[in-house]
Amino acid sequence: MCTEVHAVLRLASLAAGWPSVYRFVRHEADEIIDVFDRTIRPIVDRSIDGERRRREISRILLGTSVKVCLAMTGYAQATGIAFQADRAVLGSSFTRVYDDLFDNFRSPRLDERLTVLFEGGPFEPRSDAEALLLELYRTIEAALRQEESEPVYSALRGMHRFQIQSRQQRGPVVSGPDLRRITCGKGGLGTAALFGLLRPALSPAEQRLLMELGDILQVLDDYHDVALDRAEGVVTEVTLGTVTLVETGRRIGSLRREFRRQYPRCRQDRLFGMLFMMLARALIHHLQDRRRHRSGARPRAGPASAGPDRDDRRPHRLLFRAAGNIRPTTGTASASEAG
16 A cells, blocks of 8 residues: 555645646636537437436536546647637547447447448437437537548547457456557547547647557546446456556656657646546545455445436536436336346
8 A cells, every 4th residue: 555655646746737727627617618508508409308318418418528628628738739628528528428328328239330430431320329429429520521630530440449349348257468458449549539639630649648648547547436347347457456556657657758758848737737636536446445345345336327416517516526427218228237
């Protein structure tokens, strides 16, 4: 435990970025909420049946957008590019719907049908969540139409291939090397596709940095979800014990040096202040998980969604509260029920 705490404390200088994170919460997140209301809410209203379900899904997507936009504003500052809130909320909402379709819905041939969509072919929605995903995707396509955006689409197609492979994580046996490959591919390419919306024509060097950033973000996210993953039988590098906080902290420090070399005149305080905050939270989750293991306590699954009684649009609540997940409507089988 001392080694892991020391690994976090060695990066304590990154906490100098926390005032920038606070500025996002205090002054910038309200703009994200306004852009979300103008951009995403109409799409949800057109795609989803039922006022209550529209409100629920809008809450989930808004919470996700505020969290992701913090990271994307940090990346924009760190690389000297313009932050485009409309693209950020579109990309983060698409990612949330895509992930939840994969994890929570049992839809015939979903993997194949999405492969066709991402290769430029047709897609016929078979649920309201699929209809929402399609409209978000078409809106992103329209936004990128006049730009050299093939690196974004290439990253998306690659991420989808790794997402398909990630179904192995719910199986009885998955090896450490396979998990490393899936985590890197899913997290790295997913981040390259999402953050690439701010600069579609990414250079190879920029793509490499985004791949490493996305890989680290995926590992940190797996630390935060360790209790839920254990409860649902999902195997990750964290539950398997093939990744350590010491190694993750070292990678964050190395990535910071790479950003400084690549973008020496840009501010990286927000991005790495956020990463340090996530690392500190990962330490807390790791220690809680270790304590549960020693006591033999069984982890409990978290709430499925934000819930109708938690419609709180204050930025700090949206940032630090779990956004929740989109689930099938009553009577529709979910992926977890399929087995």
